[in-house]
Amino acid sequence: MFKLQYTFVRLTSLLILFFLPSVAGSESQLPTRQKTIPAHRAADYIHAIIETDRTIYSQYIVERLGETVSLQTSENWKKTDSLPLPAQFLLMSSKLVNSKNLGIKYRLMSLWPINKNNAPQTREENEGLKKVSLRPGQPHTWTGNKNGQVFFNAIYPDLAVTKSCASCHNNHPKSPKRDFKRNDVMGGVHISFPISKMNTTSSQKNPVVTPEVVADYVHAILEADRTVYARHIVNRLQKKNIIYASENWWEENTLLLPAQFLLNASDLIKNMRLGLDYKLASLWPINPHNGAANKFESVGLERVASQPLRPYIGTLQIGKQSYFQAIYPDIAVTPACVTCHNSHPKSPKHDFKLHDVIGGIVVSIPTESN
Numbered sequence: 228m229f230k231l232q233y234t235f236v237r238l239t240s241l242l243i244l245f246f247l248p249s250v251a252g253s254e255s256q257l258p259t260r261q262k263t264i265p266a267h268r269a270a271d272y273i274h275a276i277i278e279t280d281r282t283i284y285s286q287y288i289v290e291r292l293g294e295t296v297s298l299q300t301s302e303n304w305k306k307t308d309s310l311p312l313p314a315q316f317l318l319m320s321s322k323l324v325n326s327k328n329l330g331i332k333y334r335l336m337s338l339w340p341i342n343k344n345n346a347p348q349t350r351e352e353n354e355g356l357k358k359v360s361l362r363p364g365q366p367h368t369w370t371g372n373k374n375g376q377v378f379f380n381a382i383y384p385d386l387a388v389t390k391s392c393a394s395c396h397n398n399h400p401k402s403p404k405r406d407f408k409r410n411d412v413m414g415g416v417h418i419s420f421p422i423s424k425m426n427t428t429s430s431q432k433n434p435v436v437t438p439e440v441v442a443d444y445v446h447a448i449l450e451a452d453r454t455v456y457a458r459h460i461v462n463r464l465q466k467k468n469i470i471y472a473s474e475n476w477w478e479e480n481t482l483l484l485p486a487q488f489l490l491n492a493s494d495l496i497k498n499m500r501l502g503l504d505y506k507l508a509s510l511w512p513i514n515p516h517n518g519a520a521n522k523f524e525s526v527g528l529e530r531v532a533s534q535p536l537r538p539y540i541g542t543l544q545i546g547k548q549s550y551f552q553a554i555y556p557d558i559a560v561t562p563a564c565v566t567c568h569n570s571h572p573k574s575p576k577h578d579f580k581l582h583d584v585i586g587g588i589v590v591s592i593p594t595e596s597n
């Protein structure tokens with residue numbers, strides 16, 4: 228039923244495509260039909276990634292392991308061999324993303340912060356937090372200028388989804404508010420990124436961003452959350468013999484492998500039906516399900532294995548909806564990646580070396596014609 232059509236576009240040629248429509252093949256009406264993403268939708272995608280990773284961490288790590296093996300979570304996690312709070316997890320990965328200077332920034336904040344650094348820093352942040360407290364059903368958005376660049380801003384409410392959110396904050400000695408109830412808005416996540424300058428006349432009214440930039444943001448957040456998880460949870464607690472990560476994490480009451488953390492969060496994203504999708508893939512998968520699903524993925528995985536500096540990109544058309552796709556290399560950054568994959572009985576490849584490309588992260592994002 229679906230009309231499946233791939234257009235392979237190398238990033239290096241993309242800039243040329245905007246100006247030389249004849250090179251673009253099926254995209255021959257560029258630049259008028261250049262694909263874009265409305266900024267408010269891009270913010271929804273970014274927020275969904277932050278939220279789903281937070282959900283996996285809160286439910287599959289903090290709550291499950293607290294109940295089954297009494298693994299503690301505490302503000303002083305470094306000193307007490309326990310898990311960081313979900314808020315601390317988010318704050319650590321947002322620092323990593325913000326430090327990359329990709330344009331995107333995000334932070335968790337509140338009108339009643341336990342940590343004063345998490346108070347609103349501008350009049351807009353203050354207003355936005357008030358707005359989402361009154362109307363949590365939708366984010367508060369605005370555009371603003373900074374250093375000659377127009378930024379899109381969105382504040383999403385942060386809700387007391389469990390009783391423990393409210394009780395811990397209510398009882399915390401540094402909390403300025405002591406009557407939070409379940410489902411109250413406790414704060415918000417402020418996301419900001421520069422909007423594209425390509426259609427300057429309408430860009431303030433209907434701000435858009437280019438899909439390759441949004442894919443970079445999505446990938447940066449996935450990477451940061453995975454790094455925080457691998458470094459501050461898995462590696463730290465394994466070294467101290469507190470708990471281990473294992474493939475059968477559910478049965479064994481252990482931590483999820485970093486790959487499983489990512490794959491479980493990606494299932495949640497699919498269930499949100501935003502059209503946004505990401506997955507891990509490899510030409511040498513331990514799990515056959517993670518093999519290349521089509522020609523775009525097999526060509527792209529080969530390309531990022533030999534040229535890992537930039538993602539391999541393309542577009543996909545399903546019915547009337549078009550998607551931008553990018554494959555980012557997934558590199559064996561620690562010896563553990565190498566030893567586990569090389570020694571795994573189901574791995575078809577046993578000679579990975581440190582810094583080799585083990586596979587890729589495939590990101591798909593719905594686009595619109597602009």
Ligand code: HEC
Nearest residue numbers: 302314336337340341342345385386387391392395413414
């Ligand atoms: C065990 C205690 C505890 C629990 C449970 C907890 N928090 Fe927090 N939360 C904290 C602490 C401590 C901070 C400050 C972290 C820091 O140092 O920046 C914080 C920070 C925050 C912030 C940033 C503003 C601030 O207060 O500094 C928000 C928003 C927040 N938490 C919301 C939540 C939500 C929503 C939940 C439930 C899903 C939750 N918290 C669960 C203790 C907790």
Ligand code: HEC
Nearest residue numbers: 486507508509512513514517557558559563564567585586
């Ligand atoms: C303790 C073992 C272990 C470690 C350490 C480990 N992996 Fe994996 N990895 C697995 C298993 C098992 C799967 C299959 C997960 C599934 O889909 O069920 C997997 C899946 C993957 C996949 C998807 C393709 C496939 O093989 O199924 C990639 C890519 C990947 N890992 C990369 C890495 C990288 C990069 C690191 C280091 C940062 C790493 N892995 C660390 C065990 C490990």
